[in-house]
Amino acid sequence: MVRLQPDARPALSAPLDIGELYRTHAATVARWATRLGGPSVDVEDVVHEVFLVAHRRLREFRPDAKPTTWLFRTTDLIVRTHRRRARLRAWLGRAVAREEPAGALAVVSPVEDLIERERTQLVYRAMDALGEKYRSLFVLYELEGMSGEEIATLTGINPSTIWVRLHRARARFVARVQTLAAREKDST
């Protein structure tokens, strides 16, 4: 797992250029989108939309602000929109989850591949029950491996609030995973 270090990259020189912004942050945005969205979200679509929004709002960007904070907020909002759409599609009975191309997975055995996919889907189902304000913090902490301070810098939320939310999110997540795993075991 690659850890994000928001402060590791040098601040972009003003004025902000969308090409430079893409070169510097596209991989990070793609990783956020992958982690936040889960299997139901098309990561390429999200990255595309994030940078379209960034291009549209480039003039509103304050030079003293960090691009990562801005991009994370945009990514988070767009991922939420995509997840809502995916839920709506699921509700309407259309395609539910996008399957990732098998070739993109690093797991060699197809059986392992299947197990990994099922586990991933279970994790995201459990995280969907957390609620938005807990979910993104939990993803950043557990999947991205960020520290509380890094999350606070990225999201602008008070560190104490972050810890409280992480504590609650963790308890709910563990309980939910336990329930879902038991349910799956019963069904098999």
Added chain:
Amino acid sequence: MSQNPRFTVDRLMGRAHRPGSPEETAARHLYSAANRPVPGAVALARVRGRLNASLSRRSGSPWRWKTIVAVFALGMSLGGATAAAIWRVLPGITKRASATAAPVRPVDRIGRARARAPEAPLPVVSPPLPETRAVSDGVALARPIAAAPSARKPSPSAPIAPAMALVAPTQAGRPLRHPSTGDTVVTAHEVVPVPVVSSTTNVRSSDANVAPPLSSTAAPALARVDSSSVSVGAAPHARTTVASRDLAEEARLLGLALQQLHRDHDARASLKTLDEHAARFSGTTLKPEADLTRVEALLALDRRGDALVVLDGMWLTATSRGRSLAVVRGELRAGAQRCPEAIPDFSQVLDVSPADTLAEKALHGRIACLISIGENGAARADAQTYLERFPSGRFASEVRRVLTSADRH
């Protein structure tokens, strides 16, 4: 709940939990989610292309808005004009309907004109006509011809504009007669302008063969331009045009396949389009692109064997795309128990750039392959290399396990 700001929460992953405990189950599942692959360089380059296309489209947005506003204004004005016309005509009709006890049969414009003022001269030709078009198949031959002033009022000498042959399709064979003069007249809504070839109309004989200009006396008879009589001469650049048309058609098919795959996420439709492409265009310059798209579509459908067949026949370069495909081919070969063939693919990737994301995947794949063919020493060396280069990589925990088990044995 502690309100202490120093209060922290332990991570689920990376910690020892009691076996079978809820935390251990959650951590095990979280590992799977954390190991989900993120889009690589190829995917990001693809998004970059889409972004560039979107931004270039967006740069023309002021014109788009102007077009939208113009179309809206045009629509509003046309709608307003239509509404005004109805508003003006409707009271007359209703008044007439109420005045006469007998039911009014629907009358055409000529009938109404006669009913209103039988003694008045009939309108013959209406407002400026639109661009002249051929009657049958829409071959435009002449420039717009404005109605001659003399044609606006009927006169015995010139009942119809001399520069134009007028046709009344609905009244074919039954020309209308002026009640007083007996001259042939038609009204604007029944007029279909046909091309008139005259000395002033610049139509080359090689472009089209058309009937000679019709005189006013010939007007009642239907004047038509037969589409079969329009013959296009052989162009000097015909061969070039056909070739460029083929290329355009091929590019269109390929673009459609890409769109179906990436935008619509319909890999089956994309494959159908690619099959059509393969049937129509084989061995062309766009074939490598088609093959790559086919590989992506097959992988999206989880048809790894078919994808591997296509990839087996491809020669992969050392570009970033080629390296990415080499990793995919290596993984597919490894999955198909063809590890001896997969190892050169992974090595090819590692030779070019040993420390990027692709290299990480390639190294991981090579370790797996080496283990499966019993080359434990080489696998161990690769595992150590992996941990040196990617200590917190996606497969670091798995590689550590491999090393630990190798140490035990």
